[in-house]
Amino acid sequence: MEAHLNEHAIVKMCQVLRVSTSGYYKWIKQQSSPPSEKEKYRAEIQQKISKSFHESFGTYGSPRVHADLIDWGYTISLKTVARIMHEMGLKATQKEKFVVTTDSDHDLNVYPNILNRQFKVKEPNRVWVTDITYIWTLEGWVYLASVMDLFSRKIVGWSLSDHMRKELVIQAMNMAIIQRQPGKELIHHSDRGSQYCSHDYIDILKEKEMNISMSKKGDPYDNACIESFHATIKKDLIYRRRFKTRGEAIKAVNYYISSFYNERRKHSTLGNSSPNQFERNHQVNESEKIS
Numbered sequence: 001m002e003a004h005l006n007e008h009a010i011v012k013m014c015q016v017l018r019v020s021t022s023g024y025y026k027w028i029k030q031q032s033s034p035p036s037e038k039e040k041y042r043a044e045i046q047q048k049i050s051k052s053f054h055e056s057f058g059t060y061g062s063p064r065v066h067a068d069l070i071d072w073g074y075t076i077s078l079k080t081v082a083r084i085m086h087e088m089g090l091k092a093t094q095k096e097k098f099v100v101t102t103d104s105d106h107d108l109n110v111y112p113n114i115l116n117r118q119f120k121v122k123e124p125n126r127v128w129v130t131d132i133t134y135i136w137t138l139e140g141w142v143y144l145a146s147v148m149d150l151f152s153r154k155i156v157g158w159s160l161s162d163h164m165r166k167e168l169v170i171q172a173m174n175m176a177i178i179q180r181q182p183g184k185e186l187i188h189h190s191d192r193g194s195q196y197c198s199h200d201y202i203d204i205l206k207e208k209e210m211n212i213s214m215s216k217k218g219d220p221y222d223n224a225c226i227e228s229f230h231a232t233i234k235k236d237l238i239y240r241r242r243f244k245t246r247g248e249a250i251k252a253v254n255y256y257i258s259s260f261y262n263e264r265r266k267h268s269t270l271g272n273s274s275p276n277q278f279e280r281n282h283q284v285n286e287s288e289k290i291s
Contacts, residue, residue, distance in 0.1 A: 024158060037123070049065055056260075059092050061085075062078060065085065070082065077087075117224070119150055130147045130148070133224055142249045144159070145159045149275075156176040158257055185209065191222075192217055262276050
């Protein structure tokens with residue numbers, strides 16, 4: 001291109017494009033020169049940042065993206081990652097505020113709050129928390145009941161359906177029991193919703209000799225961790241998609257929980273580990289203590 005332009009034409013073109021002639025010549029030189037090692041490394045870092053950000057459904061900010069890069073063997077500062085993300089226009093979406101969705105207007109027996117917001121747990125299968133949330137589709141509502149192990153924030157049981165009757169939470173709890181095989185004295189914490197107070201559900205908890213704990217009426221912060229998970233799945237997945245059918249929503253949620261949230265999503269409270277990785281690390285540490 002340069003060979004076909006005289007000096008006057010180049011100056012005129014640069015004026016139209018609002019760039020300096022020195023900048024133009026620098027750009028021409030860059031086009032004809034192979035990229036430097038520094039440029040190659042920066043392009044690689046940008047690609048990895050993009051990979052981390054988009055695999056997180058666009059939810060990772062610079063701390064979690066930085067943690068991914070460190071896991072992948074790169075030596076880079078958090079400040080540099082934040083700057084590159086800003087240049088690339090990558091910004092994590094913000095969490096939604098808590099919304100009270102519990103119907104506790106019933107005559108069933110309720111239990112005191114023995115968990116009392118003690119959310120730090122040292123071993124798995126000591127405290128499970130559970131709740132229900134809602135997902136809109138063009139066919140109508142889908143309801144998600146989730147059971148979380150507070151130790152690792154892992155979702156150990158979940159169930160989805162077009163209703164929110166007691167069978168929904170029973171299926172989620174049965175999944176958790178089958179997968180985890182908990183011992184006695186596990187604390188089970190929920191809100192005072194009629195599903196969790198139903199005789200059939202309470203019978204399952206008593207059969208497994210669980211200690212039953214329930215939030216105070218109308219206080220979502222008594223069950224903040226599972227409320228936070230439901231806010232996270234809405235921010236990460238539900239609010240980003242328009243589900244045409246219930247089946248489409250159920251498939252997406254199942255994949256999100258099993259393949260992304262439990263296995264890949266980093267938690268600052270877990271030292272930027274995913275729930276599964278946190279539990280694997282715990283198992284290794286316990287094995288080393290025994291040996």
